[in-house]
Amino acid sequence: MKNLITTPAELIKIHQQSLVRTAHSPAALRDRDVVLHIRRHHGLRGFYRGVSATALRDVGYGAYFAAYEATLRYWPCPHSASVEIGGSKLENHSLAALLAAGGTAGVAGWIVTFPFDVVKTRMQTTAAGAPNNPYRTMWSTIVASYRAEGLGVFFRGLAPTLIRAIPVNMVTFTTYEAVVHLCT
Template identity: 55%
Template sequence: MAGEKVAGDVALDPRLDFLAGTIAGAAAIAVGHPFDTVKVRFQNPSTAGKYSSTFHALTTIVREEGPRGLFKGMASPMASAPILNGFVFAIYGFLMKAQLRSENAVPTLTQVFLAGAGCGILSSAITTPIELVKICQQQILEPTSKRLLSGAPPNIPSTRELARRIYRERGIAGLYRGISATAYREIGFGSYFAAYEASTRFFSRPRPGHDSAEVAGRHPDVPWYGLLISGGFAGAFSWFTTFPFDVVKTRMQSSADGHPRPYRNTWSTIVASYRAEGAGVFFRGLAPTLIRAIPVNMVTFSTFELVVNTLS
């Protein structure tokens, strides 16, 4: 009926998806960045042996570099990742809409996966340089004791300075080092959205007069704990399925300083890493990533749903 909006209509509004995704992305960065720093330290061969566990890495970084050591490189993702997150949700909604015959159609999980994988691949063009700069900042080791003795301020280049330096020394290709591995990893957005949709459907309780198509569009009838559990499950599941490519990406981008290393491309990095350290290397840093993924994606999806349902 004209003038009426059902949940399915709200679900496929790219403008609302973009706004809600941007706000959710900012909240997620604030919650998860310390664990991302730990993950990068574990995946970087030059620092991996320094830490024995996630907790040991957290406490060691705080002791040697101060609390701000956990937030190194956060400026880069905070300045751009929330907007990128908004684009991810907006592109996901657009690709979903392109697959459905009507606004109220209930998407299959296969359609959800394809829309998620598509938006992930497209977003890798923006994600790659952002993460490269972040990783370069996160792997800078600067003990607090040395700073205190010298009285000098932290010698960490800003996001803009580092990006300019990389571009000046290696051109645009330097900023996009690791893009293939990033794209493979970002296909995991397919499992990310599919896992979330499957989980929320399990928790959904349609209200009288509302059919399943409306509930599938946004999730107003899923209890708050269902949204939290679904978000945490989606984050952990998607990271577990694509984590080896994140290790490969981190190794390629950590070697962007030009030293001769065997990380020339995705395949050579996989082969060299396996020969040197075995299959276990592809899951190094998984523990802090999963610890981070659960609360971060609880915050991401619950914030997204809150904004959408508030403004719809």
């Protein structure tokens, strides 16, 4: 259900980033202009180009939460730091554990989802019906990309993403845990 909203939103963003500005239109394209362009040229179906790759990318977020939970489970936690609330044991992890788990989650999440994000983006930057388009479907995009650029194409640009993801997810999960423990 989420992909019914995120796919068109990401498609509009990608079109704004990839459409060339001309001498007649040097300003950035507005969302409305891109929406009208897609609707005119591709119809309602055009807004859902890449929905399958988006769905597969989003399934990969299971690794995100699994990595977070696994890191916390295997991080040594003092016995006195656990609290029982309503029959459920709540661990009070150290700041180091929360930061490490958040950073690990960010890395795991992006490593699993990044290849599908590459496929989704390649599909969404091209028109499905364009002649000789190697990015017509998700499978043709994977095959054409691999044949042209090898396995590395699916991870190109991952390093800067991970450099950003580590501190962002460290702070995100630590803040989340702090709020949860503050409210309980």
